[in-house]
Amino acid sequence: MEKNIKLGLVGFGFMGHCDADMLADFDGIQLKAVADINPAQLQDAPKGVETYAGMDDMLARADINTVMISTPNPSHLEMVEKAAAAGKHIICEKPAAMTVEQFDRMTKAVQKAGVLFTVHQQRRWDKDFRIMKEVYDRNMVGKPYIIKSQLYGFNGNMHDWHVFPEMGGGMLYDWGVHLIDQILNMVDAPILSLYADLRNVINERVDDYFNILLRFENGVTAEIELGTYYLTPKRAWFIGGDKGSALIDGWDGEGKIVRTAHLLENVPNKITMTAAGPTRSFGPPPPGLLLEEPLPEVRVSHRQFFEHFLRAFRGEEEMMVKPQQVRRVLRVMEAVRESARTGKAAYPDSEA
Ligand SMILES: NC(=O)c1ccc[n+]([C@@H]2O[C@H](COP(=O)([O-])OP(=O)(O)OC[C@H]3O[C@@H](n4cnc5c(N)ncnc54)[C@H](O)[C@@H]3O)[C@@H](O)[C@H]2O)c1
Known part of the structure; x- marks a missing residue:
């Protein structure tokens, strides 16, 4: 079983930058790549982090085991489905979906793929x-x-x-x-x-x-x-x-x-x-x-969201932000x- 998270982040805007900063020095989570359709956003990508003009090429990388989705809300569903189909574990920004119906489609996709799925309810x-x-x-x-x-x-x-x-x-x-x-x-x-x-x-x-x-x-x-x-x-x-x-x-x-x-x-x-x-x-x-x-x-501290996710990834504890809780919200x-x-x-x- 893999011990460390190799992360690809899609949507390098306000929240993407906040998360990249938080993960800059994080034992067990390494930011490998960021993807954004706006090239201006990628200009200050951290050193050593690969940049992509969209999510698809980033998903093709075998060394990335987890994807964080930080794009505006309506794009989450398609991205979760694509990331799941590519076999990546997923952290999605909140609100995960626009509707319960969309969220049910997401959970179906992640269950089918057998990947981890959580939502960044860092508050x-x-x-x-x-x-x-x-x-x-x-x-x-x-x-x-x-x-x-x-x-x-x-x-x-x-x-x-x-x-x-x-x-x-x-x-x-x-x-x-x-x-x-x-x-x-x-x-x-x-x-x-x-x-x-x-x-x-x-x-x-x-x-x-x-x-x-x-x-x-x-x-x-x-x-x-x-x-x-x-x-x-x-x-x-x-x-x-x-x-x-x-x-x-x-x-x-x-x-x-x-x-x-x-x-x-x-x-x-x-x-x-x-x-x-x-x-x-x-x-x-x-x-x-x-x-x-x-x-x-x-x-x-908000870092604790990622600390818990890492432990869940390693099978050391249950996921803190569970899909059924997200659905209820x-x-x-x-x-x-x-x-x-x-x-x-x-x-x-x-x-x-
Ligand atoms: N958890 C939190 O506390 C928290 C706080 C703020 C925002 N958010 C959430 O984070 C998400 C992003 O919000 P934001 O404030 O960072 O928005 P933002 O507009 O600052 O950034 C979004 C980025 O996504 C990029 N993007 C849009 N479509 C894309 C696509 N198809 N492929 C790749 N990149 C694409 C945009 O170019 C932009 O750089 C939203 O879902 C928002 O609700 C969460």
Whole structure:
């Protein structure tokens, strides 16, 4: 059995360059070749890495055992089918496919060829997500009832091919696939129902805002909200449980866990005057009632995606990003579109 990955990368644009940089000094993975239809992209190919004007010639190389597909979304299906037919293992960029139907054709092709197939869901190794997954897995705020994952920006206009629906543009295909994948990797339970809103706020042709509510069978509700024209830029998380709240506001996992020193059980009726009038439940907390704790420490990096892939390639562990997980995320994305269109709930886990 081969021990090392000899990689050919197709699509040497933004992501192709990011991955080539990450793999520049990576024990066990050697970048052998890059292919791109735009010659300008190949000009700064790393030294010693062969360049190709298209994928086909690169696939003919016997010394390449794995192909990474980093081209725009609609091209993934044909490339996965070709790479599988050439007997190469495959890492495909996200979203792997535009539809579940396309994805099923991909999995059929890789199964027939007997090659490994995974998708570059590298945001499973984001620090903010990992911290919140740790909070959730270790019941650090007790039994959770709500998880919120929020991403807001100010750059409402999309760039490059992301403005074209036929190219797989829009934010659901771009960040949505990551944010949904993160939640499904945190909450290990069937989805009872989904309700979603998907809008074109300032982009005419592609979505630039979504709000997705997922109700899980284990009692957890997750809300994922993204807006590119929200004008209060932030990456934030909240988990509410029956023993505290955990919150993050920032890409580096800046945040805290908050608990109450004691539960206020049927306290005497005390009225606080606020600008909005009197309240008995929402006045400021008495001093000392709210206690803050640090969030758990995590050590994480996007390199870990490739470290896990290498171990799976060597047969040392299961593949981390599994085709059935990728398919479920695509199912959820289709349910988001359906719910946004009908205004009704959708049931992505209830398909025949
Ligand atoms: N995993 C992540 O975090 C992440 C981040 C960004 C982008 N992506 C994904 O990576 C993929 C590429 O996105 P990008 O931002 O790098 O786009 P990009 O436009 O910067 O790069 C795409 C490259 O593919 C080339 N290309 C197009 N058709 C080709 C073909 N038939 N054969 C060979 N080369 C071809 C283009 O010339 C271009 O250089 C998309 O699927 C995107 O969703 C993933």
